[in-house]
Amino acid sequence: MHTASLSSLADLAGRLAITVQYDGTTIRDLNIRSSRPHQLTRLLEGRSREEVTAIVPLLFSLCSTAQSVASLTALESNNKVKPCLDVSIARTVLIYLESARELCLRLVKDWLPGTDLIDTTKLMQFYQSASSQLNWALQLQSNDLRLRKERAKSEFCYDTLIHNLEELLSPVINSCHNGRVVAKSSNAISRLVLDTEAEFSAVNLYDSSVPLEVTPSYLAHKLRDKDSLLFCSRPEVENGAISRCAESSVWTRNRDSVLVQQSREQGYHPLNQRFFALINELSLLPKKIAVAVSTGASVVGPLEVVGLAKVPAARGDLIHYVEQTPDAKRIDKYRIVAPTEWNFHPKGTLVSMLTGVKVSRETLRPLVEKLILAIDPCVAYDIQIEE
Secondary structure, eight states: OOSOOGGGOSOSSOEEEEEEEEOSSBEEEEEEEEOOOGGGGGGGTTSOHHHHHHHHHHHOSSSHHHHHHHHHHHHHHHTTOOOOHHHHHHHHHHHHHHHHHHHHHHIIIIISTTOOSSOHHHHHHHHHHHHHHHGGGSSOOOSOHHHHHHHOOOOOOHHHHHHHHHHHHHHHHTTEETTEEOOOTTOHHHHHHHHHHHHHTTOOOOOOOOBOOOOHHHHHHHHHSTTHHHHHHSOOEEETTEEEOOBOSHHHHHTTSHHHHHHHHTTOOHHHHHHHHHHHHHHHHHHHHHHHHHHOOOSSOOOSSTTEEEEEETTEEEEEEEEOOTTOSSOSEEEEEOHHHHHTOTTSHHHHHHTTOBOOHHHHHHHHHHHHHHHOOSSEEEEEEEO
16 A cells, blocks of 8 residues: 555645744844655555656656656666666766756856846757657666667767757856856856855855765665654764764865865855855866766766665755565665755754854845855745744
């Protein structure tokens, strides 16, 4: 018996409700409540592998490709199936393409509204065309050599894909040179950076973000535990008696890049440093695809723990875990930990960076909104200020 049905789940994504306690000069506290349905994975339990692969893309509107790849990788790992090189490369490229789409849309919608920095129409057309041609890789793989041969595809021209992506991202790529943002008054990125400095330079943020660094064995231990659903909704990293919250985001992937390091040395505000991390991530995506294609390096390979997969989705690491009794036809257990659960933990980065910060009333809401966007949730959010 399934504990949920597709038709009964009215809001699959959920929302974040962020309440800011403000005394007129200082942020005293933040409270983050999530309506994300973490019991959703129960819908996948008791189903066949084929049913799971069909359902997962329907459950997630954002990063649906990353969700599909993570699910396929976990299911294949659980069945001791290793995808062939062509499949691994295609899946890696699909992950990077989805990141380009998601981050570009975030850039033009939330950071630079009203600008034509990225041609979103061409971006979506390019993404749809490329992803449809590589969609063959999003099938559950088998060790059956006959099936592998039947599913083999003709060689795909990745060089053309990389060139087209570079053309689309050229406004972002050209805004960076030798690790620095090119300072041009007519450049939308430069104007945003200058405006951010002018608006928030007097606001000192705390930066206690800790990059997510956990071993597969640790994840397996937490996801096998009887309290695994709690871990999925509020994940923490334990070290003895100490638990800490971690962040897995564009920022943690790029915080040590030359662009971010130099912005830090030049005294840019932490909000701008996080924005530079986004710019750096986008500018490197064509190169990452080229490396994956030329070397066969995959970012979506199975981990050494059977049934566990971790995928670098647009907004951070996405973790899927599957348990299935050998020779059984149905999934016994399914767990997902999304980046939002790390990044918007009730004691996580947003709370740590803002609690105790002195800020004027007129700057308060823009500050909270900008930092939320810089951390980047996978779902919608509401902000309430209480004085």
